Amino acid sequence: MFSDYIRGLLYGDGHLSYKEGTPILYFSSTHLILAGFVEDALQKHSIPYIAYERETGDWSPLAIIESRDKEVIRYVDETSLFQGADLNPDFLRGYLETKGTFFSYDEQGKTRHRIAYSGSCDDMERIHQHLSDDLGVSCSSIIHRKEREEQGIISVSYRFAIQNRDGIYKMVDYLYDKEEISPMLLDTMDEFLAFNENTPSFRMKDVFKNYRNATKFMTRHLGLDIQGKKGGGAAKPKPVFLWENGEVVREFTGGWKEAYVYTSELFAKTYPFDPPRVERGTLMIHLESIHLHHKRFNKVHMSFMGRREGFLVTGITEIVFSGAHIQMHKLCWCRFHSAKGEQLEAHGIKPDSSVPLSEEELDQLKRDIEQEVTKNPKFQPKKK
Numbered sequence: 608m609f610s611d612y613i614r615g616l617l618y619g620d621g622h623l624s625y626k627e628g629t630p631i632l633y634f635s636s637t638h639l640i641l642a643g644f645v646e647d648a649l650q651k652h653s654i655p656y657i658a659y660e661r662e663t664g665d666w667s668p669l670a671i672i673e674s675r676d677k678e679v680i681r682y683v684d685e686t687s688l689f690q691g692a693d694l695n696p697d698f699l700r701g702y703l704e705t706k707g708t709f710f711s712y713d714e715q716g717k718t719r720h721r722i723a724y725s726g727s728c729d730d731m732e733r734i735h736q737h738l739s740d741d742l743g744v745s746c747s748s749i750i751h752r753k754e755r756e757e758q759g760i761i762s763v764s765y766r767f768a769i770q771n772r773d774g775i776y777k778m779v780d781y782l783y784d785k786e787e788i789s790p791m792l793l794d795t796m797d798e799f800l801a802f803n804e805n806t807p808s809f810r811m812k813d814v815f816k817n818y819r820n821a822t823k824f825m826t827r828h829l830g831l832d833i834q835g836k837k838g839g840g841a842a843k844p845k846p847v848f849l850w851e852n853g854e855v856v857r858e859f860t861g862g863w864k865e866a867y868v869y870t871s872e873l874f875a876k877t878y879p880f881d882p883p884r885v886e887r888g889t890l891m892i893h894l895e896s897i898h899l900h901h902k903r904f905n906k907v908h909m910s911f912m913g914r915r916e917g918f919l920v921t922g923i924t925e926i927v928f929s930g931a932h933i934q935m936h937k938l939c940w941c942r943f944h945s946a947k948g949e950q951l952e953a954h955g956i957k958p959d960s961s962v963p964l965s966e967e968e969l970d971q972l973k974r975d976i977e978q979e980v981t982k983n984p985k986f987q988p989k990k991k
Contacts, residue, residue, distance in 0.1 A: 608652055608678075608679070609648055609682075610648070610683045610699040610786075610905065611693060611695055611696060611697035611698040611699040611701070611785060612644075612698065612700060612788075613644065613645065613648045613701065613787075614686075614688060614693065614698055614701065614872075615693070615697065615698040615699065615700060615702040615703075615704070615705070616634070616641055616644060616645055616701040616702075616704060616705055617632075617634060617645065617688060617701075617708040618688065618689065618692060618693075618698070618701070618702055618705075619701065619702045619704070619726075620634055620636045620641070620705040620706075621633060621634040621635075621645075621689075622689065623680075623683055623689060624640070627677060627907060628991070630675070631674070631678045631681055632673065632674045632675075632676075632680060632683060633671070633672070633673050634671070634673075635669055635670065635671045635672070636669070636670055636705065637663065637669050637670070638670075638704070638705075638789065639668065639670050640789045641704055641705065641788065641789060642658070642670035642761075642790075643987065644670060644787070644789075645672055646658055647673060649672070651672060652678075652717060654674055654676045654678065654679050655674065655675075655676050656672055656673060656674035656676070657672070657673055657674075658670065658671065658891075659671055660671045665876070671732050691729070691730065691733070691897070692726070692730045692734060693843050694733065694737045694741075696781050696782050697783060697787065697843070698786070699781075700782045700784060700787070700788060701787070701790075701961075703722070703724065703782065703792070704723070704788075704792055706724065706725050706726050706788055707722065707723055707725065708722070708723050709721070709722045709723075709792065709795050709796075710795060711798065711802070713793070713814050718806075718814070718816075719770065720770070720772070720775045720799055720802075721768055721770050721775075722768065722769040722770075722774075722775060722778050723766055723767065723768040723769070724767060725752065725764050725765065725766035725790035726764065726765065726766075727764070727765065728751075728763075728765045729762065731749045731765045731766065731767055732749065735749055735767050738769075738778070742777055742778075742781060743777065744769060744774040744778060745769070745771050745773070745774045746768070746774065747767050747768045747769070747770070748767065749762075749765050749767045750764070750766060750767070751765055752764040752765060752766055753943060754807020754904070758811075758846040774805055775799060775803075776799075776924065777965050778951065779796050779799055779800060782796075783796055803815060803878060805880035805881075806880055814883065814884050814885070815855075815883055815885050816885070817863070817883070817885065818863035818864045818866070818867040818885055819857050819863040819885045819886075819947050820861075820887050821824065821867055821882075822863055822866045822870050824868045824883055825870045825871065825882060825883070826870060827872075827873045828878075829868075829873055829874060829968065831849065831868050831870065831873075832849070832850040832851070832880050833847055833848065833850070833859075833870070834847060834848065834850065835847045836847065836848065844861060844862025844863070844864065845862055846858055846859060846860050846861075846862060847862055847863055849869075851861065851886050857869075867885065869881070895950050920931025945958045
């Protein structure tokens with residue numbers, strides 16, 4: 608009845624419950640695109656269901672789908688849908704969308720990627736063994752998730768992660784599909800494939816905090832010698848020089864910033880990938896992607912993804928159409944994510960928690976989203 612991908616979604620965020628002795632299939636998710644996939648699958652087989660939304664504590668809409676149809680209940684029983692995880696690419700891709708994560712982040716100037724699965728101990732052991740033994744993917748050990756035990760909630764959830772570049776590549780190659788997949792996961796996979804193709808193994812650092820270190824990184828691989836003179840004078844910025852055989856062949860009066868621009872041009876001509884970036888701890892969110900969730904009347908819920916200080920930022924915003932104008936009506940929620948929770952806590956942010964944005968950040972985010980929406984035809988209101 609359902610494809611393995613839909614089975615993976617249902618296995619991750621669905622369950623079978625009983626109300627007054629009547630079995631009911633439930634599916635709930637804050638990822639509204641995934642809820643739309645499940646609705647499409649039910650409609651394809653003419654299965655009756657009801658769908659509605661609830662507001663959660665952080666104002667993110669929770670999509671809920673429930674069906675009491677005897678045919679779908681029989682299907683769940685006969686296929687043992689909730690008895691154990693299937694081990695094939697489509698199922699594991701759907702399961703990753705609901706009970707897993709895949710994202711990139713910057714740590715000490717290095718671009719890293721992480722895939723993680725979570726679930727019951729039995730499921731994690733089976734998936735871990737399948738990926739390790741059958742695909743040769745190097746995975747971390749399975750750990751018991753105890754983040755909420757301080758609140759008195761005993762967890763039965765376990766997880767393991769894949770953080771090595773070779774393992775991430777094998778997983779993307781194994782799971783990749785352009786048909787049954789959410790836009791955000793497809794974007795993340797495409798970004799990793801571009802990174803893997805354009806970034807050689809020696810290229811460990813992509814982001815530097817100052818122009819001097821970024822320039823020094825490039826000169827080591829270009830065989831150049833750029834440095835200042837002893838003393839350097841009182842000028843600001845202090846000039847630096849390109850040396851050959853102990854002689855100055857070029858002066859950069861703009862200091863390391865000018866040397867960075869010059870070296871970046873040579874670096875881009877020599878290697879088939881971009882020069883390293885320089886980011887000085889900016890707090891502004893850099894918008895990377897934005898996706899339509901659903902549209903009702905003149906309102907659209909959209910998800911966005913960006914970065915701030917190396918952390919992944921995700922959120923949902925509500926867009927309102929008012930005549931010919933499109934504007935961001937409200938920010939439903941915004942979260943920071945990182946591979947290591949202690950990094951977030953070091954910044955005064957709890958892992959995977961909602962984060963208040965400054966007025967400057969919110970204004971910039973509004974402008975970025977409005978600009979993105981305005982130029983994209985699929986977000987435009989339909990003409991009457």
